[in-house]
Amino acid sequence: MALRDGRFENPVSESFGRINPSIHVDRRLFKEDIRGSIAYAGALGKNKIISREEEALIVGGLSEIEKEIEEGGFPFSEEDEDIHMNVERRLFEKIGEAAYKLHTGRSRNEQIVLDEMLYLKKATSELDRSLKATVSAALGAAKGCVEVVVPSYTHLRRAQPASLAHLFLAYCHPLQRARERCSDYWKRLDRMPLGSGAVAGSALGIDRAYLADKLGFSGITENSIDAVSTRDFILEFVWICAEACTTLSRISEDLIILSSEEFGFLRLPDGFCTTSSLMPQKANPDALELVRGKSSRVTAALVSLFTLLKGLPYSYDRDLQEDKEPMFDAADTTLSVLGVVKGIFEGLKVNEERIKLAVEGSGDLIFATDVADWLVRRGIPFREAHRTVGKIVGFAVKEKKGLRELSVGEYRRFCGLFDESVYDLFDYRRSVDSHDVPGGTAFTRVREQIGTLEKALKRGEDLGAGSH
Amino acid sequence: MALRDGRFENPVSESFGRINPSIHVDRRLFKEDIRGSIAYAGALGKNKIISREEEALIVGGLSEIEKEIEEGGFPFSEEDEDIHMNVERRLFEKIGEAAYKLHTGRSRNEQIVLDEMLYLKKATSELDRSLKATVSAALGAAKGCVEVVVPSYTHLRRAQPASLAHLFLAYCHPLQRARERCSDYWKRLDRMPLGSGAVAGSALGIDRAYLADKLGFSGITENSIDAVSTRDFILEFVWICAEACTTLSRISEDLIILSSEEFGFLRLPDGFCTTSSLMPQKANPDALELVRGKSSRVTAALVSLFTLLKGLPYSYDRDLQEDKEPMFDAADTTLSVLGVVKGIFEGLKVNEERIKLAVEGSGDLIFATDVADWLVRRGIPFREAHRTVGKIVGFAVKEKKGLRELSVGEYRRFCGLFDESVYDLFDYRRSVDSHDVPGGTAFTRVREQIGTLEKALKRGEDLGAGSH
C-alpha cells in the first residue's frame, strides 16, 4: 500500500511515474540510510516511544536488509520511490507492524540530509586520502629528476631553464590546497541533522545529542528549517572536486604536450595509452585526455547544483531530489581521475636526451633573461637592459645564429659593456641555480621544497579517522 | 585479443581501466551502430573490398547481434571498451574471419559520429513530436478557459485583468519556437559522416553517396577533419533541449504558485501530486517541482559540453568520449518533463470561485491602468495621468477603500475631470476586451490566437518522416 493511498484517490500518472522514483539513484545510500535508522530506533527506544523489544526487532531487521542489499538479493521497487520507503516496506515484510513505528516523528526531508552527510563524510575522507596519494606520486616523480633541466614555459613558449622536479612540485601544491579545503569543509559537515522533522523540528523530544554521538558527529544542526532546506554542504563538496579536477585537467594538458612526438620530454607508461582502431602505430594518451575531459563533468555538476538551488523557496522542495546525481558523479569522477594521475606519475619516464636538445636548442634564447640580468649587474636599468637584449635577440633570429654564436663585437653593437664573460651565462645549470630564493628553481631550493612537502604529507591523521 | 596487444606490451593499468571503457554508456547506440555497419558492409561489397558472400555473412551476423542485444542476451564486455568493438568481437564469434574485414578502412572516430547523428535524428524527431503534444495539451486547456478572467501578473504582483487562456497560450509560443529550432537544426544533422576515416578521409574510395542514401541522409559532410573533430551537432541539440526545459521550468513555477493554497486558481491533477511521509494532509506539486528542478541538469549538460570542447586541439581527442552522457541525459530529461507538463495540462482544474475573489479583491487596484487611460482619453498626458492615479491609489490604500468605493468628490481631489462614468471602468470583462490588438488579451483576439496555433499544429509532417 503506497504512502499516497490515504490522501489521494488516483495513482501516480504514468508520465509522472517515470520521473518520480529516485530509487535507481539513492539506493547507493543504503548503508547510510540503515545506519541512520538504527540510530533513530535507538533514540525512539531511549524515549520509550517504542519498546526495547521493538527496537531490537527493528535493528535486527535492518541489519538483515543491509546484508540483502550488499549481496544483491534485495527486491528494489520503483513503486516505493526511494531508499527510505524501500527499506521501510522490506522491514515490514520482515518484522511486521513494528516496522511502521520506525518512521515515528521522522521525515524523509531530514533523513535524506543525514544520508547525504554520512555519505559525504566518507567521500571527503576518501578524497583527502586520494589527493594525498596523488601528491605522493608526483613528489616521487619529482625526487627522481631534481637535476633534469628543462625549459620552463610561459604561453607555451620556452621561458627559462628550470628543474623538471620544480614543475612536478608545482602540481603538488594546488592538490595540497584541495586537501586543506577538505579539512575546512569537514567542520561544516560534522553537524547531525536528525531531529529536524519535516521542517519544524521533532515533536517527540528526540535526543539529538545521543543521535549525534551514535552517528559519529561532533555537533548538531542548529535550525530545523535550515537543515532540511539548504544544500550548501553538497555544493561545497562538489566545488572542492571541481577545483581539483580543473587542476588535474591542466596537469594532463601539460603531460599530453610534454609527451608528444614534437616535445618528447616524457614517455607515458604504456598501461595508460591506447592505440587506434585504424592506425596501428598510434600510442595515444587516452588516459590523460579522459582526465582532462572529465573535469568538464564536475564543473557541470557544480553548475547543475547552483542552477537547481537558484531561486528555490524555503524549505524543502522536491527539486532537491536532483542533488544526488551531481554529488555522486563529482565524487566518483574525482576519485577515478586522481587514481589515473597517480598511476601516471608512478610510471612516467623522462627522456633526458630530448630534453637536452630542447634546452640547448633554439639558439640559446632561453638565456636571454640571464643576459639582461648581466647588464643590470653592470648598472643598466632593467627596462633598458630588457630592450637591449630584445634587440640582440631580434638580430640573432634574423641572422639565424644562437646567442652564444654572436661575437663580442656583435654584442657591443647593442651595448658597449659586453665582454667575454657573457659566454659564461650559457650554462643552464648555472642559470637554474641563480633562481635561489625560497620557492625558486635552484636545485637546493627544489630539495628544500621536497622536504617540506614530505613533512606535510606525514603530518596529521586521516579526516574522520575513527568516526565512521 | 585486444586491439592494443599488437602495439603494446603492457595491458591497460587498473586505474585507467576504470575510466577507459565506455560500453556502459554507448551500448545505447547499438541499433545505430549496427545500422551503420550494415550500410558499410554494403559499401565494401559494392567496392569489391569484400565479396558478396562475406557481405551477406556480415549482415546476417549483425542482424543476429541486434536481436541478441534487444533481447538482453548479448555478452557485453568492458574489455572490448565500446559498442563498436563489442559488436566486432561478437561478430567474429559468430562468423569468423569475415568479421575482421568489416572495419576495413573505417575508424571509430567516424563511426561514433555516425552513431550519434543517427541517434540525434531519432531524438530530434521525438522531441519535435513531444513538443507538439505538449503544445496541444496547453492549447486544449486554453480553449476551456477563454472567458475565465484572472489577474495577469508582473513581478508576481497583480497587473491587469486577462483571459486565463491568454496565459496558457503564452506557454505555447516558446515551445513552438523550440519546434522551429528542431527543424532548422535538422538540416545540419542531415549530413552523413562515414568515409571520413580516422581523420584524413577513406583511402578505399568508399561510395559516400551510396552510404548517405542507405542511411537516410540528404547529404554528406564536407571535410573529414571537421567530421571527426567537431561536436556542434551535439551542442545544438542540447541547446535546444536546455532552452525548452528552462521554459518549462518557468511554466512549472507559474503552475506551482497558481495552485498554492494562497492563490488557489488551479488544482493540479492528483496523479501529479504526492503527499508527505510525515504530514498526511500534504498534496505537494512534486511533478512540477521535478520539472523545474530537472531543467538544471540540462543546462548543466550544455555546460559540460562547452567546457569539454573548450580549447581542445583538432582533430579527434579522447576527451570526446564524454560527449554522450550529456547528450542522452538532455534527450531523456526533456522528453520526460514534456510528458509530465502535457499530462498536467490535460488534467488541470480551474477554480473560478477563487479566481473571482482575486480579480475583484484587493480594492480594484487592478483597474488602475484603466483609470489612467480614462484620463488620457480626456486629454491628460499619459505621464501625468499615471501620476494622478498613483496618488489616488496611495490615498485609497491609506483609507483602506477600494477604487470603486471612493466618491466622485474624492476622485476630484486629484483631478477635476472625474465624473460618474469612472465607475463603469470597474468591470473586468470590459477591461479584458479593451486590449484589442493582435496578440492582446481581448476575448476575440485570444480566440484568433487559438485558431492560428491550431493551424500551425496541423501544418507540416514529422521531422525525418520516412527517413529512419
Add this chain to the structure above:
Amino acid sequence: MALRDGRFENPVSESFGRINPSIHVDRRLFKEDIRGSIAYAGALGKNKIISREEEALIVGGLSEIEKEIEEGGFPFSEEDEDIHMNVERRLFEKIGEAAYKLHTGRSRNEQIVLDEMLYLKKATSELDRSLKATVSAALGAAKGCVEVVVPSYTHLRRAQPASLAHLFLAYCHPLQRARERCSDYWKRLDRMPLGSGAVAGSALGIDRAYLADKLGFSGITENSIDAVSTRDFILEFVWICAEACTTLSRISEDLIILSSEEFGFLRLPDGFCTTSSLMPQKANPDALELVRGKSSRVTAALVSLFTLLKGLPYSYDRDLQEDKEPMFDAADTTLSVLGVVKGIFEGLKVNEERIKLAVEGSGDLIFATDVADWLVRRGIPFREAHRTVGKIVGFAVKEKKGLRELSVGEYRRFCGLFDESVYDLFDYRRSVDSHDVPGGTAFTRVREQIGTLEKALKRGEDLGAGSH
C-alpha cells in the same frame, strides 16, 4: 617606447589592439599595484640593487601617482596595456631613469598575482563584514516576531505552524557558514607571491620574508611555477560569493512570495519597491527580484573561471588576463545584494492579521501531523496513523469541512480511539511549542537560537584586522 619594440618590428595589429589592453579593467588594482611596487623598491634597496636614493625617488613618485589616480588626473593609456606598465611609464615621466630599475628581476606574472591577492584580502574582509551585517539585520527581524506563528512551508504548501522568527533564523545560518568559509579561505590567501619571477623564481635573491612582512602577509608561496600559474585563490573567492548569492536568491524568492497580495504576510519597505511605468497601482518588489536575478551573474562568474582554466597548460598563459572581471563582478555584486537584503530586513513589516487568516484558514489541515502524533501517543504505529489521518483529510476536503468541524463520530469512522481531546490539538501555539528539541521551532528553542547567534556575531575580530 613600448615594451615590444626591442623584440618586434611590427606594432600590434589593430584587431589585436582591441583586446590586448586590460587597463580598463585592471586600473582598479592601482592601490594594490603601487603598494606592491613600494614594497618591492624596499626589497631592491635592501639588496643594494638600487641605491637608497633611487628607492626614495621611486617611493615618492609612486605615492604621487597613487594620488593622481585617486583624484582622477592620471593619464591612462591603452598603449601601455595594463596597470603595471601605465604606472611604470608615468613613473619614468616623473623621476626618469630610476623608474626603469623598479622592474628589475620582477615579472608582471607575479605582480598581477600579488595585486589580486591584496585586492582579495580587502574584498574578503569586506564580504565577511557585510555578511555579518546582513545576519544581524535578519536576526533583528527575528527578534521582533518570535511569537508570530505562520504556516511553515514545504513544496510551497502549508506544512506545520512555526514561529516566523524560526524562518528568519533559517536565513542566518547559511550566511554564517559563508563567513566560516571566508575565514578558512583567508589562510590560503595569506601567502605572498612576490619573488616568483616570471616562472622560475627571482634571480636576485630578493628577501621574500621582508616583502611578506611589509605587505601584511603571514607567509609566502612555496613554488614559483605554482604561484604564477594557478588561480584557485580567485576561484575560491568567487565560489564563496556564488554560494552566498544563491542563498540570497532563495531568501528573496521567499520574501517576494510572502509579500505578494495573495500571501500578504510581509510588507516590504517602500524604499525597496518601485512602481510600473504603465500601471500606477503597482508596488513591485524590484529590489528582491534584482537580488534573485543577480545571483545568476555570480554563478556565471564562477563558470567563466572554471572554463577559462580548464585544460590550460602550465605556467602563465595570457588567457589568465580574463580572471579579473569575474573576480570584480562577484565581489561587487555580492556586496551590493547583501546591502539590499540587510536593508529589507531592517524595514520589513509583518502583517499579523493576514498571517492569522492563513494559519487558521484552510480547514486546520496544518494540524494533520498533530493528529497523527496524537494517535501515535495512543499506540498506533506511525505509518498507520499517517494513513488514517490521510483518509480523514481526504474526507474533510470532500465534505468541505475543517478538521475541527468534524464530529467525534466522524473521527471514529477512521479510528475508534478518537475522543474529545482531539480538539485540543487545533491550537497553533501548542503545536509550535510541541517542536521542543534543539533547533526546533518551540518558542523557547527559538529564543535559545537567537541567543546563540548573537553570541556568535560578537565573537572574533574582523578578518585581516590590522594587516591592510
Add this chain to the structure above:
Amino acid sequence: MALRDGRFENPVSESFGRINPSIHVDRRLFKEDIRGSIAYAGALGKNKIISREEEALIVGGLSEIEKEIEEGGFPFSEEDEDIHMNVERRLFEKIGEAAYKLHTGRSRNEQIVLDEMLYLKKATSELDRSLKATVSAALGAAKGCVEVVVPSYTHLRRAQPASLAHLFLAYCHPLQRARERCSDYWKRLDRMPLGSGAVAGSALGIDRAYLADKLGFSGITENSIDAVSTRDFILEFVWICAEACTTLSRISEDLIILSSEEFGFLRLPDGFCTTSSLMPQKANPDALELVRGKSSRVTAALVSLFTLLKGLPYSYDRDLQEDKEPMFDAADTTLSVLGVVKGIFEGLKVNEERIKLAVEGSGDLIFATDVADWLVRRGIPFREAHRTVGKIVGFAVKEKKGLRELSVGEYRRFCGLFDESVYDLFDYRRSVDSHDVPGGTAFTRVREQIGTLEKALKRGEDLGAGSH
C-alpha cells in the same frame, strides 16, 4: 519628479539605489530606443491619440536627443533609472508636456524587448559578416598551402599525412554552420513586439502592422504575455556566439601548438604576438591565448542567462534587467575575437622546412595505416592487418629503426606476403592522394572543397540587408 513619487512616500533606499539604475548598461540602446519611440509617436498620431503637431514635436525632440547622445553631450541621470526614462525626461525638458504623451499606453516591458530585438538584428547581421570575413581569411590561407603536407593529428599524436589546407578548411566549416544559425535565428528575431503593453496588450488599438513596417520587421509577436516575458531571443543569440567562440578556442589551441618552438609548422604574424616584461626573447601568442580564454566569458554569458531565467514566474520580472550585459558581452567578444582570428590567418607564415622534418621524422610511423591497407589489398582481413602492423611498429620502435629501414626479411617475420613494393608506400604525397573521397585530403578533393566554399561565400546577401 520620479515615476515613483505618485505611488510611494519614501524615496528609493540607498542600498537599492546602488543596483536599481540600469542606465550605465542600457544607454547603449539609445539609438534603438529612439527609433522605437519615433515609430510609436507615428502610431499614436495615426490613431489620433496625439495630434500631428505633437507627433512632429516629439520626433524632432527625439532626433535632437539622439544627436546629443552621439556627441556625448547628453546629461544621463541615474535617478531616471534607464534609457527609456532618461530620454522621456530629456524630451520633456525640450518640448514640454507633449513629451508626457509619448508613453501613452506603452510599457517599458515591451519597449525594452523592442530595443533588444533591434539591437540583436544589427548584431546578428554584423556577426554573420564577421564570420564570413574570417572564413574568407582561413580559406585564403588554405589556398596557399594545398600541397603542403603535414602530419594530421589525433590525440595530439601524428596520425596520417594530410594537406595543411585540409586542416584550414576544417576550420571554415563550423564557422559556416554558425552563419546558417544566424540566418535561421533571424526568422525568430524578425517579429515586432510593440503593442504588447505591460502584459495584456495595448488598450489603444495601436496599429502593430504599421509599427512592424516602420521598424523593418516582417511580422509581429503573437502573444503579449509571451512578448514581455520570454528571452529566448537573447538566449539564442548568445548560444550562437558561445558555439562560435568555442570553435575559435579550438582553432587557437591548434595555432598556438603548431607555432610553438617544438612544432614550428607555423609562424604567427608579429602584430599578434607580444613579448615578456621580464624575458626579452619571448614572442608569445597572446592574441590567440586571449581568443581561447575569451571563449569562457561567452559560455558564462549563456550560463548567466539560463540561470537567470530558470524558474522565473511569468510574466515580466525585474530579474530580466540582468539580460543585457551577457548579451552585449557575447556580441562584443565574439566580434572582436573573430577579427583577431581573421587577422592571424591573413598573416600566417608556413615553415615548410620544419613541416617536412616532422612528416619524414619519427621513423615513418605515419605510414603505418598505408602498410595495413597494403596488406588488406592482398587479402588480409583488416583487423589482422592492423595487428600485424602494430607488431611491426612495436618492433621498429624497439630497434630504433624507421619503417623504411626495416628489411623485407624483417617484414616477412610478421607476414609472408611482404615484398619490395612495400617501400613504395613511404611517399607522403602518394599517401595524401590515396584519401580520394569527397571530403578527403587528396589534393584534388581539397581543391574541390575550396571551390565549394568559395561559391558558398559568394551566395546570398547580408542578413537584414536594407531593413535596418
